[in-house]
Amino acid sequence: MNLPFQLRVPACGLLTLALSLPVMAQMPQRQPTPNDTLQSxxxxxxxxxxxxxxxxxxxxxxxxxxxxxxxxxxxxxxxxxxxxxxxxxxxxxxxxxxxxxxxxxxxxxxxxxxxxxxxxxxxxxxxxxGDATAFEDNQSVPHGEVREVWYPSKSLGMMRRMHVYTPPGYEKGATKYPVFYLLHGGGDDDSGWNSIGRAGFILDNLLASGKAKPMIVVMPNGSMPMNNKTGGDLAQSMSAMRALFADELLKEVMPQVEKTYRTLNNRENRAIAGLSMGGFQTLDVTLSHPELFDYVGVFSSGFFGATIDEAETKYAKALQDPAFNKGKKLFWVEIGKDDFVMDANKKTLALLDKHNIKYQYKETDGGHTWINWRQYLHEYAPLLFR
Incomplete structure (x- = not known):
């Protein structure tokens, strides 16, 4: 009797099935496809x-x-x-x-x-x-570390994550460093600036060439969880999300960073910048708490939609404070000429002009893309903590 398989009982008592050679020969063989050698x-x-x-x-x-x-x-x-x-x-x-x-x-x-x-x-x-990417490439220079840091957020009632860059030599030293809070845009999370933004490599290369001062770069998650507080119409939702992020940054992220890392905890040694949604969050935190940051960067952003109408009232204290400019060593605004948020950017600049808020402004080629934002970081970081 020719069975299609043989029963084998090993010494341990476990039953195994072994296919006989005739059955294996009858099994259909996978046919090769163009996908096997395709490259893309x-x-x-x-x-x-x-x-x-x-x-x-x-x-x-x-x-x-x-x-x-x-x-x-x-x-x-x-x-x-x-x-x-x-x-x-x-x-x-x-x-x-x-x-x-x-x-x-x-x-x-x-x-x-x-x-x-x-x-x-x-x-x-x-x-x-090509040579044009050298500033953002993984070059043979001393490298810092980028860590995924999890922490409990009481403000949001959940575990949250941020990415933190520490400069080369941080682990072996005792030096305290200034801190740069770098915010991503809508649809991204805290990994954005480290992955497609290549922030770690950009900082490594700037430090190796002596173009920037050593610093800790904190990349928090600016995307807030959707709940009943963030519902409603667009203006209400943006306002709620803005408030949630401000609480998360000020009550959770900054205390966690200053408790965990060797940081210089004063306004002269704090910087903040963000792109798109992160630029909007940067404007909100800067005008709500002007005492926190001496260095501010707004990339491809502004007060969107109805938020421009409420900005003059919401930030009246800062906008009307004659000492605001004295507390800012750098207020940097940069955007691409083809960026779809240019209208919001222009209205925001008009608001700052109305109240004599001083800033440096630059327009580049291109639009609302990481192609520009990596360049903006490369330009902005060397200006910090001087």
Whole structure:
């Protein structure tokens, strides 16, 4: 009797099944596909990038990313093997994010393991190498450490996380350092500035070249949990989220940092800056508590929508204080010429001008992207604690 399998009872008494050779020979073998050798993205010599995905049953594939201007998705073309591809560029050397959409479903490139994480989405990251990215690359210089720090937040009633950069030599020394609170934008979390923002590498390279002073950089999670306090219309929701973040920063993050790390705890040694939503939060904290920070940076931001109407009343004390300017060694505002928040930015500057608040302003090329924000950090950090 030829059984399809053999029963073997080992000495330990456990029963195992061993397939006989005839049965194994009859098992269907997996057929190779183009996906086995597919590479994506591929950087070509002319700085163009080939993006590809194997999706033989799909009827439409598009790609969107911060390399597109205007931000309109590109369609991929399908070949006879079921591989969809598109060439983009040539692109300037930099780090870019992108996502694919397959038959209406947003997805990441399965051949690219480098991703940027958000609070509800993922994006792929691709690199076009070149001299222009040296300031943000992982160079052969002394490196600091970036830690994921968990702490209990009484304000929010939950565990929260922040990323903290300490400069090279921190662990072996006893020096106290100034602190820079660096805030991300909407849709991101505390990992944003460290991953796609490359803050750790930017600081490492600045310190190695002597262009910045050693500092601790704190990257908190500015995305607040949605609950009944943050509901309602847009203006009410923004106001509630703003208040939650201010409590989280002032009552939880700053005390935790000053208790845990060797910090210089005075306004002369504190800086704050943020992009987009983080810039809005920076404005709120700075004008509500002008005594906390001598260095302020607002990237691609302003008072959005109805918040500009309430700003003059909400921040009347700071706006009308003739000593406000004396308490700020730096009030830096920077934005791209094509940024969609330019109107909010202009209205915010008009409010500051009305009350004689002094600031430094710079417009760059580009829009509301990390391509600009990494550059802004590279420009802003060397100005701190001078």
């Amino acid at each position: 993205p591929r950087v070509l010599n002319d700085k163009r990038i080939a993006l590809s995905i194997y999706a033989p049953k799909a009827s439409e594939v598009t790609v969107s990313g911060d390399f597109l201007s205007p931000a309109k998705p590109l369609s991929l073309a399908k070949n006879e093997q079921g591989v969809w591809s598109v060439l983009v560029g040539p692109l300037k050397p930099d780090y870019y994010t992108y996502t694919l959409t397959v038959d209406g479903v947003r997805t990441i490139d399965p051949k690219n393991p480098v991703i940027k994480q958000g609070i509800s989405s993922l994006e792929n990251v691709m690199t076009v190498p």
